[in-house]
Amino acid sequence: MITKHKSMRMNIRILLIGLGVMSGIFSSCGQTSEMDSLYNDGPYIFFENGHTVARWIEDNQVKADTLETGEPLKLNATVSASFDPAFLKTDYSFQPERQDAFTGVSHFVAVSYIHGQYGMLKKLLQVHRVIDEGGNWIYGTGHLVIVGDVVDRGDEVTEILWMIHKLEQQAEKVKGKVHYLLGNHEIMVLKGDLRYIHKKYRYTSAGLKMSYQDIFSVNSYLGRWLRSKPVAISINKTIFAHAGFSEQYLQLGLTNKELNKTFREQIFDEPEDSVLANPMLNILYNDLGPVWYRGYFAEDFTEDRARAILQKLGKKNIVVGHTSFSGVVTRYRHKIIGVDSSIKFGKTGELLLYEKSAFTGVC
Numbered sequence: 596m597i598t599k600h601k602s603m604r605m606n607i608r609i610l611l612i613g614l615g616v617m618s619g620i621f622s623s624c625g626q627t628s629e630m631d632s633l634y635n636d637g638p639y640i641f642f643e644n645g646h647t648v649a650r651w652i653e654d655n656q657v658k659a660d661t662l663e664t665g666e667p668l669k670l671n672a673t674v675s676a677s678f679d680p681a682f683l684k685t686d687y688s689f690q691p692e693r694q695d696a697f698t699g700v701s702h703f704v705a706v707s708y709i710h711g712q713y714g715m716l717k718k719l720l721q722v723h724r725v726i727d728e729g730g731n732w733i734y735g736t737g738h739l740v741i742v743g744d745v746v747d748r749g750d751e752v753t754e755i756l757w758m759i760h761k762l763e764q765q766a767e768k769v770k771g772k773v774h775y776l777l778g779n780h781e782i783m784v785l786k787g788d789l790r791y792i793h794k795k796y797r798y799t800s801a802g803l804k805m806s807y808q809d810i811f812s813v814n815s816y817l818g819r820w821l822r823s824k825p826v827a828i829s830i831n832k833t834i835f836a837h838a839g840f841s842e843q844y845l846q847l848g849l850t851n852k853e854l855n856k857t858f859r860e861q862i863f864d865e866p867e868d869s870v871l872a873n874p875m876l877n878i879l880y881n882d883l884g885p886v887w888y889r890g891y892f893a894e895d896f897t898e899d900r901a902r903a904i905l906q907k908l909g910k911k912n913i914v915v916g917h918t919s920f921s922g923v924v925t926r927y928r929h930k931i932i933g934v935d936s937s938i939k940f941g942k943t944g945e946l947l948l949y950e951k952s953a954f955t956g957v958c
C-alpha cells in the first residue's frame with residue numbers, strides 16, 4: 596500500500612488546479628462508441644521510397660501530401676491543435692542529444708504521466724507561464740522536463756508530440772530547454788506493445804494501413820524524433836528518469852550517457868527475445884530498470900536506501916513519474932520526488948517547480 600507523506604509536502608509548494616474534463620469526440624477513457632463521429636489526427640510524416648510524405652486523418656478521411664514540392668503542406672489547420680509546419684526539421688536524422696547533464700539552471704518544471712491529455716498539459720503549462728495562450732514558449736532560459744508517458748491511454752497524443760516538438764525548438768532559441776524523457780509507454784509503442792493505445796489510434800492505424808508501431812518506426816519523422824530522446828538526464832543536483840534507479844540497476848555502473856545510448860542502440864529496435872536474453876538489457880528493460888521501477892514508493896523502501904542511491908548517483912534529488920498519486924509527492928526531504936499526478940484522468944494535474952534554488956510553486 597502506498598501512503599502519502601503529507602507532512603513532506605509542506606516544504607514543496609506546488610500548483611493544483613482542477614480543470615474540467617476536456618470535451619471532444621472521444622472520452623478520455625475511450626469507452627464511448629462515437630468513432631463514427633468525425634475525427635482528425637496527425638499529421639504523420641513518413642520516408643517512403645525516397646519521398647517524404649505527410650499523411651493525416653481529416654473528418655475521418657485519409658489525406659496525404661508530399662513535402663518535396665516546396666509548397667506549404669496542404670493541411671487544414673483544424674486537423675491538429677498544435678502542429679506547425681514552420682517547425683518541421685529538414686534534417687531527418689535527429690541526432691541524439693549530446694548533453695545529458697545540465698548545470699547552472701535557475702528554474703525548471705517537471706511533469707509526467709500525461710497520457711494523451713493535451714488540454715490538461717497545455718493549461719498547466721499556461722498557468723505556470725511556461726507557454727502563452729497561443730502555446731508558445733515564454734519560459735526563457737528555464738527547462739521543461741517531460742518525465743515520460745506522453746503516449747497511450749488518451750486521445751490527444753499526437754497533439755502533445757507536436758507541441759513538445761515545437762517547444763523544444765522555441766526554447767533552444769532563448770537558451771531554454773525541453774527534455775522529453777521516454778517512459779515505459781513510449782518504449783512499449785516503439786516495441787509494438789499496443790495494449791494501451793486509445794481506440795482512436797486503432798482507427799488511424801487502419802486508415803493509414805499500418806500498425807501503430809509502424810507509425811513510429813524508423814521510417815517516420817516522429818519515430819526518429821522519439822528515438823533521439825533520452826531515458827535519464829540531470830539538471831543541477833537533480834536526476835530524472837521515468838521510474839528511477841534501483842540498487843540492481845546501479846550495480847551495472849552505467850552513466851546516463853551509457854544508459855541512453857544502450858536504450859537507443861540495443862533496446863528500441865532489437866527483438867524482445869534478444870533483449871531479455873542479455874542480463875544487462877534485461878535489467879534495463881524490466882521492473883528494476885529506469886522506465887519500470889516502482890521501488891521508491893514501496894513500503895519497504897527507506898531513507899537510508901534513498902541516501903545510498905543518491906550517493907552513488909552523486910545527486911541530491913531523484914525525480915520520477917510512473918507511480919500515480921493525486922499530486923506531486925516528495926519523500927525524505929525531497930530525496931525522492933514523484934511527479935505522476937494522475938493527469939491521465941484529465942481532471943487535475945500538478946507540476947513540480949524549481950526556482951531560486953528550491954522546489955517551490957504556488958498553491
Ligand code: ZN
Nearest residue numbers: 744778779917
Ligand atoms: Zn510509466
